[in-house]
Amino acid sequence: MAVKLMQGNEAIAIGAVAAGCRFYAGYPITPSTEVAEVLSRELPRVGGKFIQMEDEIASMAAIIGARVGGLKSMTATSGPGFSLMQENLGYACLAEIPCVVVDVQRLGPSTGQPTAASQGDIMQARWGTHGDHPIIALSPTSVRQAFDLTVKAFDFSEKYRTPVLLMTDEIIGHMREPVELPDFATITTFQQSVTEAPAAYKAFRNTPEGVPPMAPFGVGYRYHITGLLHDEVGFPTQRLDEIDPWLERVNTKLDQYSEDIVMVEEDYQPGARLALLSYGCSARTARHALKAARAQGKKVSMLTLQTIWPFPEKQVEALGEQVDKIIVPEMNLGQLALEVERMVGRKKVRRVTRANGEMATPQMVLAALEE
């Protein structure tokens, strides 16, 4: 394909179509609206459905329903809408329904500032819905990566039967840069394959692999879906001998696949005692500072996270053993830094925070490197 100047939000929408998304339900909100705009045009062209819902609660419910009916589905929103989606997001986690939720983060809390950028929903992505639950959250640093990680989000959601959050931000969402997209024919995502006969099928079977295949409704497989804790065919249960294996499986099902799910970029310099750790738009600022510091002869390593949740514990712990200080720039008051501190200890972590809608500058990061 030819080089095109493309916006991050557009790349997400196109990535969704390329990944096989055929259902979008959403309520437009700045700075995510272009995702809906592009999909309202593109989905009907490939036989998909676009619905503008009355709010974000309904949007989340609709994409869950669409996936149960057999279509890969997505919604996109920003902070205020993401808050409204939390209840049904938990439902999708518990009922193990694949779907993709895009959060183009803007300055909050509450209505905040619609056109200002933020990375303030990072902890909400992990713990916004109540109860212990697994979640995958990815965060792109470029327009091309917005496309690639959207495809990954669909792949992971199917493979691991879980909602996947694409946590981008106003900067990456609205930014335009040249991209050359891959041939869509080369793009593959995980396809469910149910080998059991309908009579033997258990939608929530506690298999050692952790992820039972999902059969769509309407083709002969009978099972129940509920937000209550349930047995292997989906009916509510209060029996501990049914609940315990289920809780165990669901809350650990991502652990055995962390090699696949955790995506990071390690740009390490031998002998470096300082490191930068960042993600999303802030990683662009950090990388700018990294190059400037190295140009001055400093030795600095950098770890860029594409996977935010599950947190790349192993990689961050290993980095902590190599360096004396990890500098964490992010557009919030230090949300992901909390996780880094958990892994390497507070004394090793220097936060670089900016939560007023403006990007941190490379100068702010360089100043932290100088300390």
Place this chain on the structure above:
Amino acid sequence: MSEPIADRIEIRLAGEGGQGMILAGIILAEAAAIYEGKNAVQTQSYGPEARGGASKAEVVISSGEIDHPEVLEADVLVALSKDAFKKFASNVKLGGLYIVDEEKVDSHTVPQAVRVPITRIAFETTGRIITANTVALGVLVGLTGVVSRTAIEKAVLARAPKGTEEMNRAALFKGFAVADERQPSRQN
């Protein structure tokens, strides 16, 4: 990965919502990225209003990777409104270029600013003030050569709504002509 920051040119186009500054930024970035094979990143900021309010587009052009996507200190500021000039005049590099619409902006604080009646020229050339952004691109490219005149022409025409190609070409070329009058030695 220890290459120094590559050549990096930072351009800020600012005005009121509705003046087409964000579109001008997109066109400039397309000229660089699609028609000249350079790297370019375009970002923007705007208020919640569809018209009025402050609006700015930023374009960073480089032959190498562009990391921090926003303007840090502009090499070029194009200002089509008083508020935009007031807000951004202090964030221009020493020796940087100011292009202002002289009938909208009081730029006496920056004696070296290039003063052009951009909106009036647009109206006189095409009959439509909406082409002011295209005139501004003509002046900008004419004076700086940040992309070639051929590249910006292709980018403008590719973005011009059907039937407005000639009008936009005329506006762009008028911008080039103004640049040549102001700086006759530097044609690119």
